[in-house]
Amino acid sequence: MVGHQFLAALAERSPADRWTVTVFAEEPRLAYDRVHLSSLFAGKTPADLAMGQIEEYRAAGYDVRVGERVVQVDREARVVVTAGGESVPWDRLVLATGSSPFVPNVPGKDLEGVLVYRTIEDLEAIRARASEAQVGVVIGGGLLGLEAAGALRNLGLETHVVELAQRLMCLQVDDAGGRVLSRRIQELGIGVHTGKQTRELLADGPRVGGLAFADGGVLPCDMVVFSAGIRPRDELARAAGLEIGPRGGVVIDDHGRTSDPDVFAIGECASHRGRVYGLVAPGYRMAEAALLALEGAPGAGFAGADGSTKLKLLGVDVASFGDAFADEGGVRTVSLTSDTRGVYRKLVVSADGARLVGGVLVGDASDYDTLLSLARSRAALSGDPEALLGRAAGTGAAAHGPAALPDEAIICSCHNVTKGAIVAATRDGAETVSAIKKCTKAGTGCGSCVTQMGEIMLVELRARGAAPVNHLCEHFPHSRQELFHLVRVRGHKSFDALIAEHGRGAGCEICKPAVASILASVWNEYVLEKAHLPLQDTNDRFLANMQRDGTYSVVPRVAGGEITPRQLIALGEVAERYHLYTKITGGQRVDLFGARRDELPAIWRDLIAAGFESGHAYGKALRTVKSCVGSTWCRYGVQDSVGLAIRLENRYKGLRAPHKIKGGVSGCARECAEAQGKDFGLIATDRGYNLYVCGNGGMRPAHAKLLAQDLTEDQAIQYLDRFLMFYVRTAGRLERTATWLDKLDGGMDYLRRVVVDDSLGIAAELEADMARIVETYRCEWRVTLEDPARLAGFRSFVNSDTPDPSVTRVTVRGQLLPEPRPARNAEAQ
Amino acid sequence: MTGSPGFVDVCALPDIPVGAGVCALVDGVQVALFRPTASEVFALANRDPIGGAEVLSRGIVGDRGGRAMVASPLLKHAFCLRTGRCLDDDNVAVPTATVRIDGDRVLVERPQWAGANA
Numbered sequence: 051m052v053g054h055q056f057l058a059a060l061a062e063r064s065p066a067d068r069w070t071v072t073v074f075a076e077e078p079r080l081a082y083d084r085v086h087l088s089s090l091f092a093g094k095t096p097a098d099l100a101m102g103q104i105e106e107y108r109a110a111g112y113d114v115r116v117g118e119r120v121v122q123v124d125r126e127a128r129v130v131v132t133a134g135g136e137s138v139p140w141d142r143l144v145l146a147t148g149s150s151p152f153v154p155n156v157p158g159k160d161l162e163g164v165l166v167y168r169t170i171e172d173l174e175a176i177r178a179r180a181s182e183a184q185v186g187v188v189i190g191g192g193l194l195g196l197e198a199a200g201a202l203r204n205l206g207l208e209t210h211v212v213e214l215a216q217r218l219m220c221l222q223v224d225d226a227g228g229r230v231l232s233r234r235i236q237e238l239g240i241g242v243h244t245g246k247q248t249r250e251l252l253a254d255g256p257r258v259g260g261l262a263f264a265d266g267g268v269l270p271c272d273m274v275v276f277s278a279g280i281r282p283r284d285e286l287a288r289a290a291g292l293e294i295g296p297r298g299g300v301v302i303d304d305h306g307r308t309s310d311p312d313v314f315a316i317g318e319c320a321s322h323r324g325r326v327y328g329l330v331a332p333g334y335r336m337a338e339a340a341l342l343a344l345e346g347a348p349g350a351g352f353a354g355a356d357g358s359t360k361l362k363l364l365g366v367d368v369a370s371f372g373d374a375f376a377d378e379g380g381v382r383t384v385s386l387t388s389d390t391r392g393v394y395r396k397l398v399v400s401a402d403g404a405r406l407v408g409g410v411l412v413g414d415a416s417d418y419d420t421l422l423s424l425a426r427s428r429a430a431l432s433g434d435p436e437a438l439l440g441r442a443a444g445t446g447a448a449a450h451g452p453a454a455l456p457d458e459a460i461i462c463s464c465h466n467v468t469k470g471a472i473v474a475a476t477r478d479g480a481e482t483v484s485a486i487k488k489c490t491k492a493g494t495g496c497g498s499c500v501t502q503m504g505e506i507m508l509v510e511l512r513a514r515g516a517a518p519v520n521h522l523c524e525h526f527p528h529s530r531q532e533l534f535h536l537v538r539v540r541g542h543k544s545f546d547a548l549i550a551e552h553g554r555g556a557g558c559e560i561c562k563p564a565v566a567s568i569l570a571s572v573w574n575e576y577v578l579e580k581a582h583l584p585l586q587d588t589n590d591r592f593l594a595n596m597q598r599d600g601t602y603s604v605v606p607r608v609a610g611g612e613i614t615p616r617q618l619i620a621l622g623e624v625a626e627r628y629h630l631y632t633k634i635t636g637g638q639r640v641d642l643f644g645a646r647r648d649e650l651p652a653i654w655r656d657l658i659a660a661g662f663e664s665g666h667a668y669g670k671a672l673r674t675v676k677s678c679v680g681s682t683w684c685r686y687g688v689q690d691s692v693g694l695a696i697r698l699e700n701r702y703k704g705l706r707a708p709h710k711i712k713g714g715v716s717g718c719a720r721e722c723a724e725a726q727g728k729d730f731g732l733i734a735t736d737r738g739y740n741l742y743v744c745g746n747g748g749m750r751p752a753h754a755k756l757l758a759q760d761l762t763e764d765q766a767i768q769y770l771d772r773f774l775m776f777y778v779r780t781a782g783r784l785e786r787t788a789t790w791l792d793k794l795d796g797g798m799d800y801l802r803r804v805v806v807d808d809s810l811g812i813a814a815e816l817e818a819d820m821a822r823i824v825e826t827y828r829c830e831w832r833v834t835l836e837d838p839a840r841l842a843g844f845r846s847f848v849n850s851d852t853p854d855p856s857v858t859r860v861t862v863r864g865q866l867l868p869e870p871r872p873a874r875n876a877e878a879q
Numbered sequence: 880m881t882g883s884p885g886f887v888d889v890c891a892l893p894d895i896p897v898g899a900g901v902c903a904l905v906d907g908v909q910v911a912l913f914r915p916t917a918s919e920v921f922a923l924a925n926r927d928p929i930g931g932a933e934v935l936s937r938g939i940v941g942d943r944g945g946r947a948m949v950a951s952p953l954l955k956h957a958f959c960l961r962t963g964r965c966l967d968d969d970n971v972a973v974p975t976a977t978v979r980i981d982g983d984r985v986l987v988e989r990p991q992w993a994g995a996n997a
Contacts, residue, residue, distance in 0.1 A: 559941065583899060
């Protein structure tokens, strides 16, 4: 991985004729992503893990020798000698030989069925062995050991982890953290044996049959995987007389130079200031330092890494950063252990409690980035360190609000922009989201932080008393809520009429779709009417979801997730006919990817003929009402959750809203439909349903809150009509129900008074508004296909019927995918 | 259908909805045509250089600070319809082509940039 990183950077930055490069790879393939090796047992193929393509190397002019091992480095003659006896000359040599698994010298280590976990070939051997084994043991409870244990578990084996130290992950977590981690891993059905020294591997004929421990215990098994640490592959360097570190590894300086200034070493084979790093991130930084030195422009160099790391092992977050073990004198710690949530958090603070210096997080490391940056910045904490312990527990709205974040919190992970940078930009006059994007780059990567960025800007503007701050955009001096009222009260039916009377300019990508959504919520006219078409985001304009290559995905409605065998077959037939990639969504339906826009009408003609209708996956609208199977089949179910989910989905389908809306119905308290993670959720009781509202998954998950209990289906629908319409009327643009509730003065109590007690006297009006939406529902694809004139808008080109030539496909795992993105430098983990 | 030298007749003016865009294929190259007002048409390369796909013609057309622009449907970067400059990143721009309106016909200059998969 580090070698590939080095070569990719060299190809990008060095003139093509500067170096003649020969690459030797001992394994039968080019570099691959070892960090995600275990994903090979979760459906990935070696091709998925490949980091470099032979074509890319050749295009860079590299002479690549795959499967060819170097057996000698001759520093006198300035050549390397291959296993085949060939001598290849060099002026500069870069060693990126990595490491090999360490297998302790215990009796029986050479028995059949004793394996290691390092390469793709190792994993293939593990898979082959596992097919005839029942019980697998991993020796070593560190990072790779737990990865290996997860792999064995995925292969269906009874799995045990044996660790010599008193706790798992002893380099990353302390005793208390290790206990929580052990419990979480045991809950997955994996046996954990800590403080166990393996004395001998017992034989069962030629094969391994068990472990004998020094304390006399025995653990029967029929396969063993060693993952007891790594040793640097420094044998070539040793034989060549290069200086070797105290714990192995080729000694390098801050620029990756070994004791021979023309020889560099990077990654796990190197020893830097007495340390060998087994993580990829420090290796990448060594590669960068060595490249600069090689090019004759050495930078500051690699000054070491502190081992701060965040991992997800077997689904459990494990992170440590800074002075995690409170090694520095005079520091103090605060900690929290929750056995109910399986969470452990310890923070190490300076003696005066004013600064964060390190920490250990197990079970929930969602705020790792924020804590790490707090520690690295050495900034003064704004409150008690105890307050930081609870942050991930999600205590109340304020804990999630932008005002509660420290200035060091990373808001945009793509460009590493902190809250402080956004606040500073706002102070310097960037008073719109687009201005902040331009001067900080925040929000210009994946875009997932744009809402949060806007909230931070608004808090800052409000704090300064700057008004007006709730304007939708530069074209309207009104909030979305105000525009909604203007549309209703003044009866505006088009964007042009609204902007002429209440705004200025031509509109933009913010106000046009927002107004289109308001018009749809109030009047429910066909979204592709001539006047409305230019307002729509591309998804609404083509009634499908644009993907990164400009093609679309198609999601027919499958109300409540209930689908007939005939419909499933029809979906498969359509997907095959139009060469679409298929994937099951989280909302219990099927997504068909890769349709060109000119194919959409034909695809929908076929889908409608098979009895499907639009699923509105493209709209800020009701998406799905997920259900468990309920009392119709389930032994535990107490109500017909599927029936109610179908009824709700069919009632609210097509409802345009400020953001997408999802629902769920669970047939009993086991909550298999995850209704509490939805904008609205119903959970069956013996006496009816409990109604929860304002939850969501996604980037900032929120648990739904109880609105009313023991409702009949009709009562639930009445309250939902009121709740949804109240949300549609009053929420801000792209504000989901949870955020809307956070901002609602009086919160849940107030919402309950409006919806249940009708404290505003608008319940009848809200119900009538909803009734009109329900009555005027039409499948947007059916309407579109009825008018041939509308189909012209789906052609790829206004002057040609040629299919879009930029769309190309590759086959992966038996399906068609877009070509991979151009290589991006992979981050560690 | 070719008009004056160097220009290609691509469509009728009403083929482009006011306030929106369409895409034309000219010499195998994708050209996005935008009609911010009834009487104006602008041509840009259809490829969003940031997202790397041929999609700009499907963006929302409007203005930023009075400058006519299109917002890419991929990650919403705005591009000036007159200059092709990205309004969110000074280092990025898309090529433009001259447009002539002749009666109700729209003619576009042959693109001077290479198509991605032409």
